[in-house]
Amino acid sequence: MPLTPDSELKLAFDPALIPASVHELVGTTLALRPLASDDYTRGHLQVLTILTTTPDVGAEAWTERFEALKRVQDTYFPIVILDRDTDRIVAVGTLVLEFKFIRGLGKAGHIEDIAVDPNVQGKGLGKKVIAALTAISEGLGAYKVFLDCSESNQRELPELGSKPDWNRSSGRADGLDLLSAHYYFVRRLSSRQHSTRNAATSLPVSRCRSMLRPLHQSSTDRRPFRGASSRLPRELKCVACQEQYYLHRKTPASQQRAAAAKM
Structure with a gap:
């Protein structure tokens, strides 16, 4: 046709x-x-x-x-x-x-x-x-x-005249200039593939707390971290595979508005 x-x-x-x-x-x-x-x-x-x-x-x-x-x-x-x-x-x-x-x-x-x-x-x-x-x-x-695009596609962004703005991102590893986060995220430190999750994925703490513990916690202590989000340590580790993460917190809305007003 x-x-x-x-x-x-x-x-x-x-x-x-x-x-x-x-x-x-x-x-x-x-x-x-x-x-x-x-x-x-x-x-x-x-x-x-x-x-x-x-x-x-x-x-x-x-x-x-x-x-x-x-x-x-x-x-x-x-x-x-x-x-x-x-x-x-x-x-x-x-x-x-x-x-x-x-x-x-x-x-x-x-x-x-x-x-x-x-x-x-x-x-x-x-x-x-x-x-x-x-x-x-x-x-x-x-x-x-x-x-908004996947991390695997970020290498194509320079051809389009775009680049990630990490200071204003939602905390997602696949975010580009996003301001939509509503809670804390953790992002992988190393590039090693996670045993059960895609390497491009950032994990909300609300879903991953049972898997994470402070990075410098004793190796014999397998208890996951269960503290409130406001008390989360900066560096975390996956209990299952020892993958390291760091905590990324959303920029407060007041700071977002102040930053946007300067653009």
Whole structure:
């Protein structure tokens, strides 16, 4: 089935917001455009299942959500990349525009829900989606763009002109400029693979307290640390595999606001 022209589609936002330079990135065999009202039939949800649990809610419910996003003007900017030969979606992503009081009523962009069909992974489509959403954000006047990605993908960030801001991160090893933490996290000190968890994972203390103990605790003392979060030692060790961690605490909201006001 050949690609359906944009003129025959009901799109989530004005396609003119996507710069021509971005369209050139995807080449001649693919097409990039805003999400359309009938993209349920082009496999939108199937691609999102690569990212997280995404049950098939049916065409009617999907369309209702599309219309709800479209009604919130100048806020949601979902895009898709399609195969021109099959008219099927192969990559997706969304920009959410946040309206602020700081920076003279400034705006900040949040890049969300990047997913690529496994059959075409490894071709840089995820980076193309991010580049497109970043360009849209800049065109809309956003002073900053927030992106959340896995630690394994952080090596790709310099190509996109991005770098982790550890001082303002949520404490997650996979965080980029995130301010969403609500409790303490621990992050691995060494690069050695944890016996039961992915090396890119940061573990909330609330879930890991039964596994951790102070780093300098006696080697014969196997009791896990069970103190209150406010009394957690700075350096910790996994009881199961002796992996070392350090404690990372969220920056207080007052300090976050003060830092943001200086940007």
